Amino acid sequence: MKQNLDALSVTTVRMLAxxxxxxxxxxxxxxxxxxxxxxxxxxxxxxRHNPFVPHWPDRDRFILSxxxxxxxxxxxxxxxxxxxxLEELKQFRQWESRTPGHPEYGVTPGVETSTGPLGxxxxxGVGMAMAERHLASKFNPTLVxxxxxxxxxxxxxxxxxxxxxxxxxxxxxxxxxxVLYDDNRISIEGSTDLTFTEDxxxxxxxxxxxxxxxxxxxxxxxxxxxxxxxxxxQTRPTLIRVRTQIGFGSPxxxxxxxxxxxxxxxxxxxxxxxxxxxxxxFHIPQEVVQWFKIHAEQGRQICQAWEERVAxxxxxxxxxxxxxxxxxxxxxxxxxxxxxxxATRAASGMAINALAET
Numbered sequence: 001m002k003q004n005l006d007a008l009s010v011t012t013v014r015m016l017a018x019x020x021x022x023x024x025x026x027x028x029x030x031x032x033x034x035x036x037x038x039x040x041x042x043x044x045x046x047x048r049h050n051p052f053v054p055h056w057p058d059r060d061r062f063i064l065s066x067x068x069x070x071x072x073x074x075x076x077x078x079x080x081x082x083x084x085x086l087e088e089l090k091q092f093r094q095w096e097s098r099t100p101g102h103p104e105y106g107v108t109p110g111v112e113t114s115t116g117p118l119g120x121x122x123x124x125g126v127g128m129a130m131a132e133r134h135l136a137s138k139f140n141p142t143l144v145x146x147x148x149x150x151x152x153x154x155x156x157x158x159x160x161x162x163x164x165x166x167x168x169x170x171x172x173x174x175x176x177x178x179v180l181y182d183d184n185r186i187s188i189e190g191s192t193d194l195t196f197t198e199d200x201x202x203x204x205x206x207x208x209x210x211x212x213x214x215x216x217x218x219x220x221x222x223x224x225x226x227x228x229x230x231x232x233x234q235t236r237p238t239l240i241r242v243r244t245q246i247g248f249g250s251p252x253x254x255x256x257x258x259x260x261x262x263x264x265x266x267x268x269x270x271x272x273x274x275x276x277x278x279x280x281x282f283h284i285p286q287e288v289v290q291w292f293k294i295h296a297e298q299g300r301q302i303c304q305a306w307e308e309r310v311a312x313x314x315x316x317x318x319x320x321x322x323x324x325x326x327x328x329x330x331x332x333x334x335x336x337x338x339x340x341x342x343a344t345r346a347a348s349g350m351a352i353n354a355l356a357e358t
Contacts, residue, residue, distance in 0.1 A: 005291050006220055010040045011275045012288045013079065014249065017071035018271060019281045020092035020099070021262050027093055027101065030246040030258040031069030033271075034217065035151060035182045038242050041223045042149055042180065043076050044295050046231075050303035051081035051296050054109045057321050058306050060146045061112050061128050065121025065162075066153035066182060067102035068260065073111070074099045079288065081296040082110040086282060119159025122179065125150040126165040129177040129237070139317045143310055147231065151180045154192045157200055169237045170208025177237035178230040182217075184246035190256045201241055210236040217244035249274040329358045 017032030043049075048060045064073045071092060077084045084098060091097035098108045102116040112128075115121035129148045136144040156162050169177055181200065185192045201211040210233045212226040223242060230238030247258030250271040263271060272279060310317070319326065332354040338347070 005287060006040070008285055009044070009079075009288050009291060010036050010220075011277065012284055013040055013072065013075045015272070015275065015277050016075035016078070016089060016282060016284070017069075018250075018263060018268065020071040020074065020089055022264075022268055023090055023281065024093040025262050027071055027262065028068040028260045029071070029250070029263055030184075030186070030260070031066055031153065031182065032072035032075070033248045033250060033253075033258070034184050034244040034246045035066075035069065035072060035180075035242075036248075037218055037220055038180050038182070038214075038223050038244070039072055039076060039151060041220050042151075042227065043080060044292070045224050046227050047149065048146065048299065048302055049080070049110075050299040051077075051083075051110065052300050053303055054082060056303045056306070058144060058146050059303070061125070061148045063112055063115065063121045063125045063128075063148070063150040064103055065115055065119070065125070065150050065156045067115030067121060069151075069153075070099070070101060070103050073103055074108070077108065077110045079284070079292045080110075081292065084109060086284075090282060117159075118153070118155040119157075119162035119165075122150055122152050122156055122162045123165035125177060125179070126169045126174065129169065129174040130172065132176050133172070133174060135320070139320075140313060143306065143313060143317065147176045147178060149178050149180070151182055153182050154185065154187060154196055157181065158196055163203075166204060166209070166237075167207045170204075173208070173235040174237045175234045178227060179237070179239050180223075180227075181239055181241045182244055183241050184244045184254075186246045186254065186256055186259060188256060188259045201239065204239045208236060210238045212238065212240045214240060214242045217242045218248075326358055329355070332357045 013036040014033050018029045021027035021029045047062060050056050050059060064070065074084060074089055078086060078089055088098045092099045093101045100107060103111040104114045105111055113121065113124045125148050132144060132146055132148065204211050210230065212229055214222045214226050216222065226240045230240060245253050247253040250258055250263055251267045252258045277283065333351060336350060336354055
């Protein structure tokens with residue numbers, strides 16, 4: 001029964017994303033169709049999150065660094081119970097909707113950061129993992145104990161910002177950072193062989209990362225095993241290379257034709273036939289609705305237990321979480337004096353060091 005629900009749920013995510021792009025006549029259907037299995041496993045078997053309290057401080061973070069595949073994230077947020085209605089999914093990429101073409105922080109509940117330029121989502125994930133490490137070292141580690149997950153594309157890993165951030169993550173031994181690499185070997189121009197033929201895993205191992213390969217992106221259990229292996233790593237971030245098919249189930253799968261354009265009426269019909277899916281757009285089986293509600297309730301209970309523990313914690317942690325600065329935070333800064341003109345970079349360094357005291 002669970003296997004049937006898994007398959008039905010993955011197909012629901014895929015078709016919701018494809019329907020969003022088709023209705024908008026704009027967007028990227030290929031990534032959601034190919035990466036839906038890994039995203040589904042992460043969101044239902046691994047990720048600790050609470051759709052009823054999206055900003056619960058110790059939630060796991062999820063970043064879709066490949067932000068062009070935003071329809072995948074919106075489908076998951078809706079099914080998981082976040083405040084993102086089906087009507088908003090139908091307004092994908094429309095002016096003032098909560099479902100913009102790339103995820104935008106502050107617009108859509110559950111979106112952790114804005115991801116447009118490739119590579120920057122991965123870099124921000126490194127920053128989030130650094131923040132988790134800092135807070136866990138300063139406060140009770142049972143209250144600050146979350147993972148940062150990201151899905152990245154070939155395009156993300158081609159960017160310099162991703163390379164620099166990944167190098168830093170390995171150096172800092174950020175074991176709470178786990179990155180799923182959607183290795184479909186297709187870019188908007190065609191095969192990645194045109195420009196990108198390096199051994200990605202070897203590069204990340206050289207950075208100090210733990211790497212895992214999942215050769216079949218449809219194998220849910222293998223994806224789960226790889227994610228759990230990443231969780232067991234204490235001193236290395238993890239890159240999980242998942243071999244996927246861009247546009248899985250649609251005509252033109254494994255080609256650039258399905259990367260960044262709507263499928264169109266005929267290919268959409270063929271995709272529905274491949275998945276034996278109803279013709280009605282935005283169809284969501286009731287079994288899938290109930291299945292995701294179970295996971296949402298699990299997240300609510302985990303969050304509630306954390307809130308009960310944090311109620312007895314120090315004022316400093318509560319102030320940090322509330323964004324409140326300590327009393328007298330600016331006293332060392334106000335005491336700074338300069339006997340003679342100095343370079344701005346030197347003055348900036350002195351100011352930063354003064355603030356660091358408080």
